[in-house]
Amino acid sequence: MRIAQISPLYEAVPPRLYGGTERVVAHLCDALAELGHDVTLFASAEARTRARLAPVRDQAIRLDPTALKSDLAAHMSQLAEVRRRAHEFDVLHFHTDMVHFPFFEDLAHHTVTTLHGRLDMKDLAGVYRRWRQFPLVSISDDQRKPLPFANWAATVHHGLHADLYRPSAGHRGYLAFLGRISPEKRPDRAIAIATRLGRPLRIAAKVDRADRAYFDDKIEPLLHHPLVAFVGEIGDAGKSGFLGGAEALLFPIDWPEPFGLVMIEAMACGTPVIAYDCGSVREVVEDGLTGFIVRDEDEACAAVARLPTLDRAAIRRRFEERFSGQAMARRYLALYARLARGAAGALGALA
Amino acid sequence: MRIAQISPLYEAVPPRLYGGTERVVAHLCDALAELGHDVTLFASAEARTRARLAPVRDQAIRLDPTALKSDLAAHMSQLAEVRRRAHEFDVLHFHTDMVHFPFFEDLAHHTVTTLHGRLDMKDLAGVYRRWRQFPLVSISDDQRKPLPFANWAATVHHGLHADLYRPSAGHRGYLAFLGRISPEKRPDRAIAIATRLGRPLRIAAKVDRADRAYFDDKIEPLLHHPLVAFVGEIGDAGKSGFLGGAEALLFPIDWPEPFGLVMIEAMACGTPVIAYDCGSVREVVEDGLTGFIVRDEDEACAAVARLPTLDRAAIRRRFEERFSGQAMARRYLALYARLARGAAGALGALA
Numbered sequence: 001m002r003i004a005q006i007s008p009l010y011e012a013v014p015p016r017l018y019g020g021t022e023r024v025v026a027h028l029c030d031a032l033a034e035l036g037h038d039v040t041l042f043a044s045a046e047a048r049t050r051a052r053l054a055p056v057r058d059q060a061i062r063l064d065p066t067a068l069k070s071d072l073a074a075h076m077s078q079l080a081e082v083r084r085r086a087h088e089f090d091v092l093h094f095h096t097d098m099v100h101f102p103f104f105e106d107l108a109h110h111t112v113t114t115l116h117g118r119l120d121m122k123d124l125a126g127v128y129r130r131w132r133q134f135p136l137v138s139i140s141d142d143q144r145k146p147l148p149f150a151n152w153a154a155t156v157h158h159g160l161h162a163d164l165y166r167p168s169a170g171h172r173g174y175l176a177f178l179g180r181i182s183p184e185k186r187p188d189r190a191i192a193i194a195t196r197l198g199r200p201l202r203i204a205a206k207v208d209r210a211d212r213a214y215f216d217d218k219i220e221p222l223l224h225h226p227l228v229a230f231v232g233e234i235g236d237a238g239k240s241g242f243l244g245g246a247e248a249l250l251f252p253i254d255w256p257e258p259f260g261l262v263m264i265e266a267m268a269c270g271t272p273v274i275a276y277d278c279g280s281v282r283e284v285v286e287d288g289l290t291g292f293i294v295r296d297e298d299e300a301c302a303a304v305a306r307l308p309t310l311d312r313a314a315i316r317r318r319f320e321e322r323f324s325g326q327a328m329a330r331r332y333l334a335l336y337a338r339l340a341r342g343a344a345g346a347l348g349a350l351a
Numbered sequence: 352m353r354i355a356q357i358s359p360l361y362e363a364v365p366p367r368l369y370g371g372t373e374r375v376v377a378h379l380c381d382a383l384a385e386l387g388h389d390v391t392l393f394a395s396a397e398a399r400t401r402a403r404l405a406p407v408r409d410q411a412i413r414l415d416p417t418a419l420k421s422d423l424a425a426h427m428s429q430l431a432e433v434r435r436r437a438h439e440f441d442v443l444h445f446h447t448d449m450v451h452f453p454f455f456e457d458l459a460h461h462t463v464t465t466l467h468g469r470l471d472m473k474d475l476a477g478v479y480r481r482w483r484q485f486p487l488v489s490i491s492d493d494q495r496k497p498l499p500f501a502n503w504a505a506t507v508h509h510g511l512h513a514d515l516y517r518p519s520a521g522h523r524g525y526l527a528f529l530g531r532i533s534p535e536k537r538p539d540r541a542i543a544i545a546t547r548l549g550r551p552l553r554i555a556a557k558v559d560r561a562d563r564a565y566f567d568d569k570i571e572p573l574l575h576h577p578l579v580a581f582v583g584e585i586g587d588a589g590k591s592g593f594l595g596g597a598e599a600l601l602f603p604i605d606w607p608e609p610f611g612l613v614m615i616e617a618m619a620c621g622t623p624v625i626a627y628d629c630g631s632v633r634e635v636v637e638d639g640l641t642g643f644i645v646r647d648e649d650e651a652c653a654a655v656a657r658l659p660t661l662d663r664a665a666i667r668r669r670f671e672e673r674f675s676g677q678a679m680a681r682r683y684l685a686l687y688a689r690l691a692r693g694a695a696g697a698l699g700a701l702a
Contacts, residue, residue, distance in 0.1 A: 057474075066473045072423070072450060073474035079453070080481050099423060102430070102453040122417045123408075123424035130431050 001336060004089040005029050005051065006042045006082055008096055009074050012060045013047035017233045018180065018206040020261050021116040022060075024158050024328075025095050031161065031329035040089070042082050056081050072099075079103045086110070091336045098124075101131040108133035109343040112335060114156070115139070118258055120146040135339055137332075140280030143258040154335045157283065158259050159328025164236060165268035167316040168244030174200040175304070176246035176271070178239075178262050181219055182211045189252035189276075191222045193300045199227065201250075204242050206233040244269035248291070248307050251275040252300065260284060263291075267319040270312035274303045284323075290315045352687060355440040356380050356402065357393045357433055359447055360425050363411045364398040368584045369531065369557040371612050372467040373411075375509050375679075376446050382512065382680035391440070393433050407432050423450075430454045437461070442687045449475075452482040459484035460694040463686060465507070466490070469609055471497040486690055488683075491631030494609040505686045508634065509610050510679025515587060516619035518667035519595030525551040526655070527597035527622070529590070529613050532570055533562045540603035540627075542573045544651045550578065552601075555593050557584040595620035599642070599658050602626040603651065611635060614642075618670035621663035625654045635674075641666045 005028065011019035014026035025043070029051040032039045039051035044060040047053050056078040058064075061071055079100050086092060086107055094100050094113045104111055114137040128136070128150040135153035138144045144152055177190040187203060194201035203223075207215045223230045234242055243249060249266035257279035264284065266273050273291035275281045285291040291310070292303035321327065356379065362370035365377035376394070380402040383390045390402035395411040398404050407429040409415075412422055430451050437443060437458055445451050445464045455462055465488040479487070479501040486504035489495045495503055528541040538554060545552035554574075558566045574581045585593055594600060600617035608630035615635065617624050624642035626632045636642045642661070643654035672678065 064473070068469070068472040070472050070474040070478075072448075073472070073478045076449060076452070077474065077477035077481060097423075098427060101427070118419070121419040121421050121424070122415070123421040123428065126428035127421075127424045130428060 001090045001333070002038045002040075002088060003032060003336070004040050004042060004082060004085075004092045005032075006078070006092065006094045006096055006100070007044075007047075009044050009057050009078060010061050010071070012063060013041065013043045013049060014236070015060075016063075017235050020259070021095055023160075023261065024116070027158075027160050027325040028329060028332065031159070031325035032333070035326065035329055035333070037333075040085075042078055054081070054085070075099050090340065093332070093336075098127050098131070101127070101134060105131070105133065108135075109339070111135070112137060112153070112332070112339065115143070116258065118256055119143060120256060125149075137335065139259040140283045142256065142280050142283065145256070153339065154331070156328060156331045156335065157323065158261055158264065159323050159325045160261070160264060160268060161325040162268065162320055164240075165265065166240045166244060167268070167270040167313070168240075169270070169312060171247045171271065171312075172245040174202050174246055176243060176249050176266075177201065177203045177205065178234075178243065178249065178265070179205055180211065181205045181207045181215045183214055183218075184253060184255035184257075186252045186254045186276075187219055188222060189254075189297065189300075190250040191219075191225065191228055193250060193252070193297055193304070195225055195227055196297070197301055197304055199247075199304065201228050202242065202246070203228065203230045204232065204234045204238070205230070239265055240269055243271050246271050248304065249273045250300070251281070253278050253281070255279065257281065264319060264323040267291075267315050267323065270316040272307060272310045272312075272315055274300055274307075276300075286318065290318050352442060352684070353389045353391075353440045354383055354687070355391050355393060355433060355436075355443045356383075357429070357443065357445045357447055357451070358395075358398075360395050360408050360429060361412050361422070363414060364392065364394040364400060365587070367414075368586050371610070372446055374511075374612065375467070378509075378511050378676040379680060379683065382510070382676035383684070386677065386680055386684070388684075391436075393429055405432070405436070426450050441691065444683070444687075449478050449482070452478070452485060456482070456484065459486075460690070462486065463488060463504070463683070463690065466494065467609065469607055470494060471607060488686065490610040491634045493607065493631050493634065496607070504690065505682070507679060507682045507686065508674065509612055509615065510674050510676045511612070511615060511619060512676040513619065513671055515591075516616065517591040517595060518619070518621040518664070519591075520621070520663065522598045522622070522663075523596040525553050525597055527594060527600050527617075528552065528554045528556065529585075529594065529600065529616070530556055531562065532556045532558045532566045534565055534569075535604060535606035535608075537603045537605045537627075538570055539573060540605075540648065540651075541601040542570075542576065542579055544601060544603070544648055544655070546576055546578055547648070548652055548655055550598075550655065551580070552578060553580045553582055553593065553597070555582045555585045555589070590616055591620055594622050597622050599655065600624045601651070602632070604629050604632075606630065608632065615670060615674040618642075618666050618674065621667040623658060623661045623663075623666055625651055625658075627651075637669065641669050 007025040011022040013022045029049045033050035041051040042054045044057040045055035092111045132151045138155045179185045243266045263273045287293045294300045358376040362373040364373045380400045384401035392402040393405045395408040396406035443462045483502045489506045530536045594617045614624045638644045645651045
């Protein structure tokens, strides 16, 4: 198939450090190309991809040191370029939330739109009611809850290239936290669990400008505990070592996580996940196989004690079966084919 | 004429406190209605207007206490509603930068777009090159400088309803600063000028979240000077008293101000403006008549000494002639008529 992938322009594809959407787009492009498809990626110019790159901005917006820039203008120019070339593709796959809807109303039946963010926001319902002709993909079933009426075509869980992470046979005895330092991700819970158990905890995390006060007031004082080590933000190259060395990833979230990519990054390293029962967690973690699903600190501590019952090789196998880049690409290809049949059927009925 | 005015949804129309674009939209709607036109305002529901209100959101986004909301989704729903009703109007007048372009490509010859912000931002040039069919209005000639190639149809200076401000015959001996506390507005310069001259300075200003560190580090320590009084943010009701009581408004800006509404608010009160020579200033202030244009602190101090040579009644008259709401509305009506003739001409040539 001739497939266009349209990425957001905020981070590089894939991101150098933290960043979920552009990472998934990168892995999807590579997997589709590996499966023999003709893939064009509309993204900023520093993208590294096996797809054909159509660069639409000189660099990703958040990496661009220019002080004065416009997110909206950048994406509008990108979408105008996609529109100009739309006839070259069998399917246009958007990862840009909703901003493309007014551009592609007459081509909606040739599009797929994956929603990567939380959907419990005011104003969204109006948009997804008005532009019902666009088939939508959720990244977990749970993500759909605030917009049950929307035009959902499929849930496609994320995947990551299986070669990027080294499965580790053994661990080095610490617990890990990886993500943004933010009230939703609850690094304070991870610290409480580890210190209560007397286990070392390593925290690899980004501190966004928006979360700086939370970090300074709530988290930084906890980092002085002798069992806690804060290693800052790490990139893909460091993740295998960091996650693979951990006895478990702690994922004590307190928000409707739409997917939670770090859970499958851990699984790719053979590392189990102890996750709080929120958002997508029940769809990603298989309790007793790839990790444990818990509801509070007591259950989390009990889960740590049960970690030796899990098989790290089995966790890696489940990652390969469910969450590799090619597994994700095959799910999307099935969807593209189904939508193409539907579009052809609709056109046939008209003819 | 049947005129649609499409406001941004960030602030109330007019704003309760600080906020430029929605204030101008409010005054334009009222003046067009007073001149007998059939005006429909697409805005959030708390708008106070003489136009017919088409409410498209329950409240302005920045006043809405909901934590999770989407600016883009709110504006997309608004624009879809304008699109649905577009056939009811002779002209669609947008104040929403560029977000409406993909919705109205086939109706561009029935639109006017006033650009209210600074235009020296990366990414904008691409958009204004691609959507050249949309006639644009600048709010000063100076504002156009970064985009000289854009489809400029006119410059229309802002206006405000003449009745909103009481012209004051005399002042109460202080200098005034009114605006945001931000590095571009340079409240530090205002403080330096006033304290050097030994004159009282009253500062009525908003501190945005983004400017909090600048306020705390750079400005707050200066506010302890016995000549300086910080009165916080004031609304329209307080402006006549605040500006009318001032011997002059200090406007010591350090950025390409696209218009600078506070300058004409001062003039409406008969209060002269001492403004640094940036952005729109030469188009708004008439040196030696409605104020003084200066380049540095020495010139600003010299200008304060020359304030008694200015006639406050004459300043108010110039405001009424140049910057009343009706003066602005007449300029826009002339533009609507000119564009309508052009559109008819273009259609005639095709027929």
